[in-house]
Amino acid sequence: METIHVGLVADPAAPTAIARDMSDLSSPDGGASWDVTVVSEPFSTGSEDVGAAVGRLQDQACQRGWDLVVGLTELPLHDHKGRHLLVQTDPEQRTAVLSLPALGGIRMHSRARRAVRALLSAMAEPRTGGEAHRVVLPHLRGRWRLLFGMVLANRPWLLIPGLKSALVASLATGAVATVNSTVWLLAGSLSWWRLVVATVASITLVVAWLVIDGELWDRPDDESPQARERSRLYNTSTLLTLTSGVLMGYFALYVVNLAWAYFILDPDLMGGYLNKTLGYRDLFVLAWFVASAATVGGGLGSGLETDEAIRAAAYSKREEDRRDRLAHDRDSR
Template sequence: MKPIHVGLVADPAAPTEIAQRMSNLRAPAGKGRAAWDIEVVSEPFTTGSEDVDTAMARLRDQARQHEWDFVIGLTELPLRHDDDSRYLLAKTDPQRSTAVLSLPALGGLRMHARARRAVRALVSGMAEPTSQDEHRVPLPRHGGRARLLVGMVLANRPWLLVPGLKSALVAALATGAVATINSTVWLLAGSLSWWRLMIATIASIALVVGWLVIDGELWDRPDNNSAEARERSRLYNTSTLVTLTIGVLIGYVALYLVNLVWALFILDPAVMGGYLQVSLGYGDLFVLAWFVASAATAGGALGSGLESDEAIRAAAYSKREEERRNRLAREGG
């Protein structure tokens, strides 16, 4: 039996990585079912538009060029249908053998396995359609937007933000190392209650996140005054803020641990207590490291400046969309 040629058109970066791991995707077992021949193409087919119909039209063009029987697009952008305010997981057009899958709508966890199952289901559905009508798979009204947001944040890979803050972290570590042995810092740390220390933590992280947004020009603004454009910007900006907050929080925890180890290594609370004429124990070192981490995060990071790193720009969906547009313009030119 002649194999079915299936094209996977994936946006660059993470979608392409996921698609390439599906090159060995096989059809479900069963008599009379043709084998699948998978071909992967990396192409920014959603560039400049989140309209599902536009994306599917571009996919059909790819299918004609490569002579595929079926084509499925994989994108990390959220997709909405004009007739429905809900976001989509997928849309299929069996008559034209075309489908598009929004990867963040899968929720982010176990992305490769979920994407693999979704693509297999889409191909099987188009190979043996129960109807030639278009099908949409909207996300649930309750919890659907939250699942999409989680998927977008995980797609941003916030843990990769830390290398983008390397010079700021080095400055913060230097600031913390000096502050740890400063008697005034000891007195300040000892005078603060736990809720003041918590406020200092939140304020320092918020300060760095705010500076990253401003310095990197990461805030997305609507292209027009339509409700759809405003909703898209809100979603983009929320995912950016959550991503940056997680990334900075990871750096903060790392800074706290380094300061704590440094304090435990070089300081004797009894000696410092005698110098300050107060009673100190090793438990006070944990409070000291906490206060120093907050002060060093704000002072060291902002004082050193923040480099414009790809990891920082990748934290914003709007920036990746801008890069997709630029890439398409260069290829077209």
């Protein structure tokens, strides 16, 4: 049986984990045997023209003696017209590059597996000398799917562990504020829409602080439409990732404050002290108000650690790491 040597070149971290799950890929028609090799290495930088990424993959194939090569990247790709791409193949060179975020971020392992198998099956056919083939995402719906995939690739749920000092400060602020009579009076005097405004304002302030203090805002390298579009895409995904992470932390803080209030406070006793009639339902309002105050106090009142979880929230920062590693690999060769 003929053996086809297949190379999967994946960006570090999540793309590498997805690629390693495909080391057992086999031909769907039971024909030639696939010998799959996985290499973890950054081969793409920025939302670049996909031709540059394909060229690097072809160099890898020549050096390692692969018959077929597929690159898996966590970055968005575009063609010379600025259109976002899911995949591009070069049938003549038997090379393809797949943008994982363009798959939408849901069931990534299974979707990527199906996509890579289909690409390899198509490229394993006898060479016909065909031109490069690309799958372009729909303009509006595809952009939202790409953006959603980028946010999930950023793993916003890992942002909270990256804000250890802010989290501790928020919990301490909430614990003290919960037993403060002035806070009880303020919480009881606020209408529901003021509480909503306080929630939105607290989350917005913390997100803005993370962007400014962490220098997470990406700026175009030049004035070209492609560079501006890349920055807009990166910055939008960063803001959505940070907002999602801070929102998760806010709800966690609300639950902790509510549990603490139920455990330590007696509404009748506090009501007698304040000359008001209070019940356990008032604890929900109290915890809501305290969560907003503690989010601001903890987020802005403490320094941010240098943590990979925070850097990972921004595509621009991960791109810097990717560029540095790619340059280092080139210099070492």
